[in-house]
Amino acid sequence: MDETRERLAAEREQLQQRLASLTGDYDAVVAASLDTNADDEHDPEGTTIAFERSQIGALVKQVRDHLAEVDAALQRVDAGTYGVCEGCGAAIGPDRLEALPAARLCIRCAARPTG
Structure with a gap:
């Protein structure tokens, strides 16, 4: 089970790094929207800030959910039910x-x- 624990711990570390990166991206998008008064919702030139924020928010949720699953798997390893x-x-x-x-x-x- 040591190999399993190490693999799950490594996956957990990668997920935490990904979450930190996405959270930084999300914060940057929010900050960018505060610095502008442009009406990006009606701008035909590409994606809107709200759309980008929504996409990043969905990715953050996905990574958090996966992180919770890995944490639960580590608990199963400890309990002997993995x-x-x-x-x-x-x-x-x-x-x-x-x-x-x-x-x-x-x-x-x-x-x-x-x-």
């Missing part, structure tokens, strides 16, 4: 864990429709 499907209790295949180290569900349970 690699066990939360849906059916079977082992999550090694190929799936290789592709998605924070996977909570086996392929069969992940493929089930949610409703």
Whole structure:
């Protein structure tokens, strides 16, 4: 499990760096919008500041969600339940864990429709 913990910790570090970068980008877009009084919402020349802010905000949310999943996977490592499907209790295949180290569900349970 030490290798698993190291891999998840490395992924967590990358996510934190990405989050810091995106947060800086978001802050820069917000600051740029404060420095101008242009009506960018009606500017036919490219994207609007609001659109850029929305895009970066969505990426920040995505990275935060992924970070939460990695943190949960690290907790499962500590609890001894890493690699066990939360849906059916079977082992999550090694190929799936290789592709998605924070996977909570086996392929069969992940493929089930949610409703």
